[in-house]
Amino acid sequence: GVVIAVVVVICLCGIILASPLGIFFAGPDETTGAISPTQAVAQINGELGEKISSMQAEGGYDTLEIQGQPPPWSDILAVFAAKTAGASGGTTVAILDAANVEALRTVFWDMTKLTSSSREVEHPANGDTPAWTERILTVTITARTPDDMRVFYSFTEEQNEALDELLANSNLLATLAGDLTISDATAKKLLADLPADLDPERRAVVETACRLVGKVNYFWGGKSLVIGWDSRWGQLSKVWADGSSTTGTYRPYGLDCSGFVDWVFYNITDGDYIIGHGGGAHMQHTYCTSISWEEAQPGDLVFYPEDTHVGIVGGRDENGNLLIVHCASGANNVVITGLEGFTYIGRPLYYGE
Template identity: 55%
Template sequence: MLQESAQSGGRASKKLGSVAVQAVKEIGKGVASAVSSILSAGGGAVVLVLILTVILVAAIVASPFGILFSNESREAGVVPLSAAVAQVNYEFNERLETLQTADDYDSISVTGQPADWIEVLAVFAVKVAGSNDADAADVATMDADRIARLKAVFWDMTTIAHRIEVIHHPGSGEDSGWTERNLYITITAKTAEEMKTAYHFNRNQIAALDELLEQRELLRELIEDAYSVSGDTAALIRNLPEDLSPEREAVVRTACSLVGKVNYFWGGKSLVIGWDVRWGELRQVTAAGSSTTGTYRPYGLDCSGFVDWVFYNATGGDYIIGHGGGAMMQHTYCTPILWEDAQPGDLVFYPEDNHVGMVGGWDEDGNILIIHCASGYNNVVITGKDGFTSVGRPDYYVQRE
């Protein structure tokens, strides 16, 4: 079962260790010297040591290494790093989709991959927090401004080029032949090493970038964190009914853990505990029945795939609500109920089971909130009930409550 987001943040903070100290080593040396002097003097030494420790932590957060704290905040408008990455992937997907749907192509070929996200994040942190420019900012909180800057770095490191091949196939007799149109998309990525020159990094920035890249695994954990939630989502969790059953609470918390983090992908499924490393990878949509079939986009989940992942993770891998099917199959494992009887964790459906979501709770005005992986948003989102016409109680609860 997924744990509280605070636990993840605690693990990340504990791993900061010597790396963060190196990032502000000059400040650290000064603090250490001052601490030594204060301890020798006695008296109010403990208070002063605490003050200096706070100063050191603040200096770390303000440095490029502040990105290692980026999953800690629960402020409104601030999202976990994985959600910020998903927003950039959304824009990447839009550009790819625009190219692929501009015409009716006979074939589409995509080569290359976008820039390595770990390197993008390291370059972003150094560029934004490691400069002396007037617009320098910390990277410990991923708000709209930081995400816009992250997008700029991503697109400086990722280029999409395309060409269209037109082949005319002549016919014979009355057959005039036909014209073949093939689309070739090439994605080119720059490395962090190349960006040192592109961004004219100074000696300190280069040193900080090299040290951040040594923390590749920690950065990867931040990207693949399926535990942290945004401030807005944390509010929904805090407002869950006190008498809600443990099973339902676990399901809703697990659903909230993916809000904003995983892009929509037709036919996207996952029975993986925690983060699925395939999410965000550029893949071809192979499932039939969608306008996106045959196109390439970052891998993620579809609506029923999201619900499957939620129940699978909430139960530690013991339960698959749809038993391998889609929204229609998931609906067959539910008992129809009235909207006024709905509780957090119940499932909601579009007409003809064209879409499935989950009751998350209610807003301050008493309006029901739905958590779902929606193609229109290209992400896991929390919305109102628009479009959902029926609600069902999964057999999973009936068997346990």
């Protein structure tokens, strides 16, 4: 009887995993190359920002205006799961491998319609500034609803029932899109290799930093003093901070390098400590004590020349080389890399306070 009960449970689990509800169990898998829903969402959000930026660049427009937002990711995931696993002979959505990520990307763009228009505004001369013509691009984002997609994809009765059930659990789907579970394989290995006697505060810094690997896009001037997942992450926002080639463009909101470090220390202290004390990487550096590279420990900070970038020492690789967790503009995400580019190291005063 016990054996039969176990078999029944296993069969039921298999049925759920093979159904559209399998999306709730989606996670990374090194053997298949599958990634977490949060990582997939960050990838596609980044692609949206790149597409809109290219529309502005290709037309040589001076100003970009955005009207509307993409549909909620809970809606997109629900439609994707019902379409992919709910179809006759469908495939599981419990594994977001390359094929399923591509299928999710297709659903996103089917639900996210971009249209554009342009206009010119004449600006008269003002003092030493001559008259000039401003070329403005307006991109309108029209979000299709799950009900629109029922018709668009010609859902069957079974798919419609699955979609209804998924939409009834939209809060859980939204959580999937902002999951802070450590899912990146490189991050898991880094944590597994940490010294057993590492100070608990340092371990907390590295673990918290790894929670965002692959999940939050880079955003110049992006800050977040929020405990846990920031609901603004991923939403198209105008880059307002000066000093970047992206200033004035629209990108998925995320973090810059110092914003990432601030978020980590803010979260490990339940909101009691901001390592930069309101400033950027330079201010974070001033609240560190200079140490030698030989003294480096997980949780210390490293900096580019002139404090143009900051990262967190995560540990060492099998050859003893330092690994750095940082929010990098080049990768448009939180990544783990080697020491390339970092020339200074400091020990946060936080560890002595």
